[in-house]
Amino acid sequence: MFYLDRAATTPVRREVLEAMWPYLTGVFGNPSSTHGVGDAAARALADARATVAAVLGCRPGEVVFTTGGTEGANTAVKGIALAAPRGRHVVTSAIEHEAVLESCRYLERHHGFTLTVVPVDRDGVVHPDALAAVLRPDTTLVSIAHADNEVGTVQDVPALAAVARTVGARFHTDAVQSAPWLPIGLDRLGVDALSLSGHKLGAPKGTGVLALRGGVPIEPLLHGGGQERGRRSGTEDVAGAVAVATALALVAGERAAAAARATTTRDAVVAGVLAGVPGAVLTGSPTHRLPGHASFCFPAVPGVAPAVTGETVLLELEQRDVVSSSGSACAAGSTEASHVLTALGLREDVARTALRLTFDAGLRDEDVPVVVRSVAEAVGAVRALA
Ligand SMILES: Cc1ncc(COP(=O)(O)O)c(C=O)c1O
Numbered sequence: 344m345f346y347l348d349r350a351a352t353t354p355v356r357r358e359v360l361e362a363m364w365p366y367l368t369g370v371f372g373n374p375s376s377t378h379g380v381g382d383a384a385a386r387a388l389a390d391a392r393a394t395v396a397a398v399l400g401c402r403p404g405e406v407v408f409t410t411g412g413t414e415g416a417n418t419a420v421k422g423i424a425l426a427a428p429r430g431r432h433v434v435t436s437a438i439e440h441e442a443v444l445e446s447c448r449y450l451e452r453h454h455g456f457t458l459t460v461v462p463v464d465r466d467g468v469v470h471p472d473a474l475a476a477v478l479r480p481d482t483t484l485v486s487i488a489h490a491d492n493e494v495g496t497v498q499d500v501p502a503l504a505a506v507a508r509t510v511g512a513r514f515h516t517d518a519v520q521s522a523p524w525l526p527i528g529l530d531r532l533g534v535d536a537l538s539l540s541g542h543k544l545g546a547p548k549g550t551g552v553l554a555l556r557g558g559v560p561i562e563p564l565l566h567g568g569g570q571e572r573g574r575r576s577g578t579e580d581v582a583g584a585v586a587v588a589t590a591l592a593l594v595a596g597e598r599a600a601a602a603a604r605a606t607t608t609r610d611a612v613v614a615g616v617l618a619g620v621p622g623a624v625l626t627g628s629p630t631h632r633l634p635g636h637a638s639f640c641f642p643a644v645p646g647v648a649p650a651v652t653g654e655t656v657l658l659e660l661e662q663r664d665v666v667s668s669s670g671s672a673c674a675a676g677s678t679e680a681s682h683v684l685t686a687l688g689l690r691e692d693v694a695r696t697a698l699r700l701t702f703d704a705g706l707r708d709e710d711v712p713v714v715v716r717s718v719a720e721a722v723g724a725v726r727a728l729a
Contacts, residue, residue: 344664344665344666345664345665345666345702345706345710345713345714345717346666346702347665347666347667347700347701347702347706347714348666348667348668348699348701349523349543349635349701349702349703350492350495350520350543350636350668350699350701351668351701352542352543352548353523353542353543353544353545353703354545355545355546355547355586356545356546356590356593358589358593359545359546359547359586359589359590359593360586362585362586362589363547363582363583363585363586363589364582365387366384366387366581366582366585367582370383370384370387370581371384372384372385372581373578374387374388374570374578374579374581375568375570375578384579384581387581387584387585388408388579388581388584388585389403390585390588391408391581391584391585391587391588391589392406392408392584392588394588394589394591394592395552395554395587395588395591397592398528398591398592398595399527399528399529399537399552399554400528400529400530400531401528401529401530401554401556402557404557404572405529405554405555405556405557406552406553406554407552407553407554407555407571407572407574407575408550408551408552408571408575408579408580408583408584408587409538409550409551409552409553409575410549410550410551410580410583411540411541411542411548411549411550411551412440412442412517412519412538412539412540412543412551413442413540414551414553414564415442415517415519415538415539415540415551415552415553416440416442416443416446416486416515416517416538417442417446417564418538418553418561418563418564418574418575419486419515419536419538419553419555419561420433420443420446420447420450420484420486420515421446421449421450421562421564422561422562422563422564422574423483423484423513423515423535423536423559423560423561424450424454424456424483424484425450425454425562426560426561426562427560428456428483429481429482429483429511429512430479430480430481430482430483431454431455431456431457431481431483432456432457432459432479432481432482432483433447433450433456433457433458433459433482433483433484433485433486434458434459434460434461434474434477434478434482434484434485434486434507434512435447435458435459435460435461435485435486435487436460436461436462436463436469436487436488436498437460437461437462437463437682437683437686438463438467438469438488438491438493438494438496438682438683438686438687439486439487439488439517440488440492440517440519442517443486443488443515443517444682446486447486456483459477461473461474461477461487462686463496463686463687464687465687465688466496466627466628466629466631466687467491467494467496467626467627467628467683467686467687468496468498468628468631469487469498469503471499471502471503471505471506474487474503474506474507475506475509478506478507478509478510478512479510480510482507482510482512483512483513484512484513484514484515485503485504485507485512485513485514485515486514486515486516486517487500487503487514487516487517488516488517488518488519488520489516489517489518489520489521489525489527489532489537490518490520490521490524490525490633491520491627491683492519492520493626493627493638493681493683493684493697493699494626494627494628494632494636494638494683494684494687495520495627495628495632495633495636495637495638495701496627496628496631496632497521497525497628497631497632497633498631499631500514500516500532500533500534501531501532501533504516504532504533504534505533508533513535513536513559514533514534514535514536515534515535515536515537515538516532516534516536516537516538517538518532518537518538518539519538519539519540519543520543520633520636521633522539522540522543522544522591522594523543523544523594523598523635523703524598524601524602524605524633524634524635525598525602525633526595526598527539528554529554529556534556535555535556535559536553536554536555536556536559537553537554538551538552538553538554539551539552539591541583541586541587541590544587544590544591544594545590545593545594546583546586546587546589546590546591547583547586549580549583550580550583550584550586550587551587552587552591553574555574561574563575563576565577597704600704601634601703601704602634602635602704603634604634604704605634605635605702605703605704605706606634606635608635608702608704608706608708608711609632609634609635609636609637609702611708611711612637612700612711612714612715613625613629613637615711615712615714615715616637616639616715616718616719617639619715619716619718619719620639620641620718620719620722620723621644621647621648622641622642622643622644622647622648623639623640623641623722624639624640624641624642625637625638625639626638626639626640626684626687626689626697627687633701635701635702635703635704635706636699636700636701637699637700637701638697638698638699638700639697639698639699639700640684640689640693640694640696640697640698641653641656641696641698641722642692642693642696648726649726649729650692650693650695650696650729651696651722651725651726651729652669652695652696652725653669653695653696653697653698654669655725656669656696656698656718656721656722656725657669657698659720659721659722659724659725660698660717660718660721662721663717663720663721664717665714665717665718665721667698667699667700667701668698668699668701669697669698669699680692680694680695681694681697684697698718700714700718
């Protein structure tokens with residue numbers, strides 16, 4: 344089986360499972376307890392925090408452990424906007440994950456904020472000029488993802504964050520999809536907050552990190568015992584923190600080689616599908632895109648082939664042992680055209696034909712023709728039926 348849906352989730356790595364095991368069993372203490380059992384857990388939590396800080400190039404106190412990308416984005420967007428609003432204006436892009444979009448809409452609905460959504464170009468790129476054009480003296484927060492999950496486009500976050508700074512707005516980036524592939528960090532990207540998810544990195548679902556620059560006030564989502572320096576109450580998930588720290592450290596060590604390898608494979612997959620499927624188009628940027636991320640649409644070719652829906656191609660592909668996703672993976676089950684693809688200027692009927700293949704460096708050169716043939720056969724089969 345070819346698992347080509349790693350942007351959706353990854354299996355837990357053995358090293359990660361082994362690192363977290365003691366904290367699920369023998370060293371089970373509550374880090375807030377004032378006895379030896381609790382101390383051991385507190386030490387593990389501190390070590391995990393230091394590990395994450397080293398990878399992200401920030402201070403341990405700037406690391407908040409979360410349950411994943413959704414919580415990180417909600418905490419950053421709502422928390423920063425509500426803590427010390429310079430004004431009631433927030434900005435995001437047209438291709439954000441729902442975790443960011445819905446957090447912004449919540450601020451609009453319940454707290455009197457105005458939301459401005461910055462458009463993207465046909466490749467899914469947010470241009471700094473487009474951001475500059477919508478900023479206001481009362482803009483409190485800008486949230487733009489480092490890389491898009493549907494089309495893999497990577498943004499120039501340092502340039503966008505620099506634009507936000509000109510009006511004094513805080514900047515959050517959703518680094519869930521870039522974390523496995525690209526060097527990330529608060530200083531490296533010039534941002535105030537960065538969220539990532541453990542389950543995209545080989546750690547379990549329900550783990551994640553929000554890096555939050557020291558001195559940035561935040562209103563927590565969860566109130567209670569004041570854990571995580573008051574930024575997230577609740578007894579800490581020590582094993583989860585150890586897991587995400589271990590996964591992040593492993594990924595950081597492997598990233599450069601894995602990205603180079605997966606870029607080559609991705610380019611071969613893209614070239615193969617574009618050559619092998621009549622009318623196929625690549626979605627997202629051909630150049631500024633994540634390694635291991637290939638996404639396509641299969642619009643109708645007049646007089647030659649009818650349009651297919653991505654969902655039917657997925658089913659055909661699975662019969663050929665290739666597991667993948669449509670463009671609207673995060674709204675699985677939804678028949679609506681993806682807001683990301685329509686923001687790129689694709690018509691809704693074309694957006695419904697999306698297919699996303701995401702893989703890691705383990706996809707071998709000899710696998711590429713097999714995958715490409717499977718895609719061509721699957722699209723051909725669906726087109727023949729239609
Ligand atoms: C870009 C992006 N942001 C946020 C999330 C949400 O992360 P989680 O599943 O950890 O809540 C995802 C998950 O697919 C994602 O791709």
